[in-house]
Amino acid sequence: MRLPPRPWHRPREPIGPLVDIVFLLLIFFLLAGTLEPVLPLAVAPPHATRPGVPLDGPIRVQLAADGRLGLDGQVVSDAALATAIGARLAGTEPPPAVQVEADGDASSGAVLDLLGRLRTAGAERLALVTIAESPRADD
Template identity: 40%
Template sequence: MRRRKPRRRTGGVDDGVLPLINVVFLLLIFFMVAGRLAAGDPFEIAPTRAAMEGPAPGEAPLLLVAADGRLALDGAEISWDALPAALSGARRLRVKADGAADSVALARLLASLRAAGVSEARLMVEPKPGPGP
């Protein structure tokens, strides 16, 4: 009886790793696409830092104040003159102001908000870095 020579496997030892690599790349692509679903602000601001207390405010309109005095309401730039009309009927408001914004402009903004009938304006800030709880 003749003995057959065992056939050598033509594939590499790492053939089982290829599906794992495919899955990892698919997950990488998924998270790259899904990771940026939220719309960004129309201009860059650096929020003021403060100690956080209590829960975050609800979904009230968001007003952005840039360091140069520009305004944006819910992602669209708006002029100072059009602000009271755009806020008519809004009782609550979230304000995200640049840390370098002029305090006189912020005082003017508060007067405009009061005239528009806004009764609650919450300033959104970043927490100060410090010792953990």
């Protein structure tokens, strides 16, 4: 008895090695990438017409519109901020820059008061974070 020949099917490609490669790449990018820490305060910086100069490794201080203060991802009081800034700046040469991220709705008096307190605590280099405005078409 003669049976009809089976139809030819292309052999299936094994996808196991491909899945392994994808997972290895995923793990690599998760380990190699740096994630920005979640800030404790919702701060929307004011707009500026000129871009600022980026800083390397600054101390980050946040000022919310309601006057609350944050230091490197944690809410702090006025006294704790001065103590922590003084301790972080002591004994470092050159002292690191202090990056102030003030909310656009914070009063200018509160921002100037904070900058003065940071200078008193020993900060020599201060930078105020702003958002660069895009140029207007009529300029």
